[in-house]
Amino acid sequence: MEAIRNALDFSDSPRIDLIVAGAIGLAIFVFPLFPHSSFSMSTMIQFLMFSLYGMGWNTIGGYGGQVDLGKAQYVGIGAYTTAVMLIRWDVPFWFSMPIGMCLSVGWSFIIGYPLFRLKGHYFAIATIATSLVLKDLFEVWDFVGASRGIEISPIEFPTPDFMRLLFRDDIYYFYVILGFFFLGILYINWFRRSRLGFQLRSIKDNEDVARSLGINVHWAKIKTYAIATAFVSMVGSFHACYVKNIEPEDTMSLDISILIALMAMLGGAGSLWGPIIGAGILIPLKSYLKEWLGAQAGLVGIDLILYAVIIMLISAFEPRGVWGIVEKIRRKRRK
Amino acid sequence: MDILIGSLFAGLLIGMILALVALGLTIIFGVMDIVNFAHGEFLMIGMYTGLLTAQGLGIDPLFTLPVAALVGFLLGIICYFGFIKFIIRGPMVAQLLGTFGLMLFLRNLALLIFGSEDRAVHTGLLVGKSFDLGLGIIVPATKLAAAGLSVAAFFAVWMLMHRTRVGKALTATALDAQGARYMGIPTERMNALAWGIGGASVTIAGALLVNFWSVNPFIGLLFTMIAFAIVALGGFGSIPGAFFAGLVVGLITEIPGFWDFFSYTFDAEWMMDVPMTSFKYMWVYVAYFLIVVFRPRGLFGWKQ
Numbered sequence: 001m002e003a004i005r006n007a008l009d010f011s012d013s014p015r016i017d018l019i020v021a022g023a024i025g026l027a028i029f030v031f032p033l034f035p036h037s038s039f040s041m042s043t044m045i046q047f048l049m050f051s052l053y054g055m056g057w058n059t060i061g062g063y064g065g066q067v068d069l070g071k072a073q074y075v076g077i078g079a080y081t082t083a084v085m086l087i088r089w090d091v092p093f094w095f096s097m098p099i100g101m102c103l104s105v106g107w108s109f110i111i112g113y114p115l116f117r118l119k120g121h122y123f124a125i126a127t128i129a130t131s132l133v134l135k136d137l138f139e140v141w142d143f144v145g146a147s148r149g150i151e152i153s154p155i156e157f158p159t160p161d162f163m164r165l166l167f168r169d170d171i172y173y174f175y176v177i178l179g180f181f182f183l184g185i186l187y188i189n190w191f192r193r194s195r196l197g198f199q200l201r202s203i204k205d206n207e208d209v210a211r212s213l214g215i216n217v218h219w220a221k222i223k224t225y226a227i228a229t230a231f232v233s234m235v236g237s238f239h240a241c242y243v244k245n246i247e248p249e250d251t252m253s254l255d256i257s258i259l260i261a262l263m264a265m266l267g268g269a270g271s272l273w274g275p276i277i278g279a280g281i282l283i284p285l286k287s288y289l290k291e292w293l294g295a296q297a298g299l300v301g302i303d304l305i306l307y308a309v310i311i312m313l314i315s316a317f318e319p320r321g322v323w324g325i326v327e328k329i330r331r332k333r334r335k
Numbered sequence: 336m337d338i339l340i341g342s343l344f345a346g347l348l349i350g351m352i353l354a355l356v357a358l359g360l361t362i363i364f365g366v367m368d369i370v371n372f373a374h375g376e377f378l379m380i381g382m383y384t385g386l387l388t389a390q391g392l393g394i395d396p397l398f399t400l401p402v403a404a405l406v407g408f409l410l411g412i413i414c415y416f417g418f419i420k421f422i423i424r425g426p427m428v429a430q431l432l433g434t435f436g437l438m439l440f441l442r443n444l445a446l447l448i449f450g451s452e453d454r455a456v457h458t459g460l461l462v463g464k465s466f467d468l469g470l471g472i473i474v475p476a477t478k479l480a481a482a483g484l485s486v487a488a489f490f491a492v493w494m495l496m497h498r499t500r501v502g503k504a505l506t507a508t509a510l511d512a513q514g515a516r517y518m519g520i521p522t523e524r525m526n527a528l529a530w531g532i533g534g535a536s537v538t539i540a541g542a543l544l545v546n547f548w549s550v551n552p553f554i555g556l557l558f559t560m561i562a563f564a565i566v567a568l569g570g571f572g573s574i575p576g577a578f579f580a581g582l583v584v585g586l587i588t589e590i591p592g593f594w595d596f597f598s599y600t601f602d603a604e605w606m607m608d609v610p611m612t613s614f615k616y617m618w619v620y621v622a623y624f625l626i627v628v629f630r631p632r633g634l635f636g637w638k639q
Contacts, residue, residue: 061428065428067427067428067431067432114624114628115628117628118627118628118631121370121427121431122567122631125370125560125563125567125623125627126623126624128560129560129563129620129621129624130624132560132617132620133617133620133621133624136614136617136620137617140614254556258439261432262432265432269428301442301443301444301446301447301552302443302447304439304442304443304446305439305440305443305444305447307439308436308437308438308439308440308443309436309440310436311432311433311435311439312418312436312437312440314429314432315422315425315430315432315433315436316418316421316422316425316429317421319425319426319428319429
């Protein structure tokens, strides 16, 4: 009960934040009632998914300061668990998703234990290495369809089916992921003021001091990594049901890992709203650029060039992201 | 037996080139403590430079090295003054993602300009020729020449770092940037020079590699990871370490060959069923992981 009350307690945010957040949340909620194209609908779902990925990354990368560039492997584990269990044993989404989360968390413990002996660059590159190893394995593993991937065929599984989470109309997916999204916000709101959250921030500021205060640094990092993993894996499972056709290349490639980290970085790592702001900026930008520029002949890659320029500008001039700018303005006003 | 010796030989040859690839990364890391994710993209640019110069001027790809070196040097300097200078003051997260942005930028720029198809050198003095070294070992002439030239380039950079005033200044900057500044060394210029030398050595490696390896805009990441593995094994910042680690990693990339040898020797059915060639580069990633976990200093490392 205490935890739920804490999760619902936003009293430390300024009122203006809450009003804006509430207004945007309401706008997202009623968005499908208004006329919309299927393109904007899928962009919206993408936005919600990447906000959740970003929130997951934000726990370890933002609050903990450990730059993890291997989150895609957990997207892959979650997506493959759900798809394989559905195809082979007809296990519904709502059961396979927790199983996928357990598998991901188990794997995260196995690799997290040695990983968190590393710091900084070494850690970041090692997370990439683990992710690429897993992707290579999935690309030759026949049980999960090797590099062809897995398709959840609409003939075998009739829609709509709430238990298996298979629908023809995107609006159902929208409300399911929106539910996850609100729960995710509440969880992060609880997390950032939990014991672990405070421990993490002290680790980020100064690891030696944190250790001298009696915090088990290694274990705190592993626990947080598991939380981030669970988030990512959950959305990965959703991704499998939503896209219905998964391959190692589009679930586990390095680009996904980077995109996840980038969402949180752009919005502001280590803040509650950061990943959502980041996803809100990047995902529509990406979709529209792809739609407008990428489709025209000879302009392949220009969307990613623009992307790269954004990353470079942020890291050069405002490493704390959009939220950092907001806070800077606020501090100035208070003076 | 000939498979074994052949694989050994091929691994060592490719290892010499990979050592040159990693050399730039280790110099940049040694001097500035920054990990350059765009390193493989520099290599890709070197490969395109070699390819296009050879095709454009109609000369042999092996003679394009000076052009590649110049392009790489300028590229390094431009990247430093245009971008790296700004992120170096920021937190580590920003540095990591910043060079990552550089990587994405260069890769997609190449995609926009050159298109996504594979390109390869088809004509040249040595292309298609090979030596028979006896014992059934056949070495492609391009590989042999590329390996020899990359050892020469490696040695040249080593001489530059250890036998010249500039090299001493670079080493001093690497050891203690602030101390070096007090001694009157222009550390800012040294940093830029490190990027220049790093860029030049990796583009030379690219121009050598393009003799027998087709190039596309996505090739960079593989070599970035290989270079990371080499630098981690050799020790971040160590030049001789990079060379020996390059040979080791070269042998690691030939694991499928060794696997074949052992599966024929022991006549083991189950070994033949494993699609080892699909895992060719996975072992490099595994090796990186094991090295940084168990011996983060590397073999010759002096930087923690």
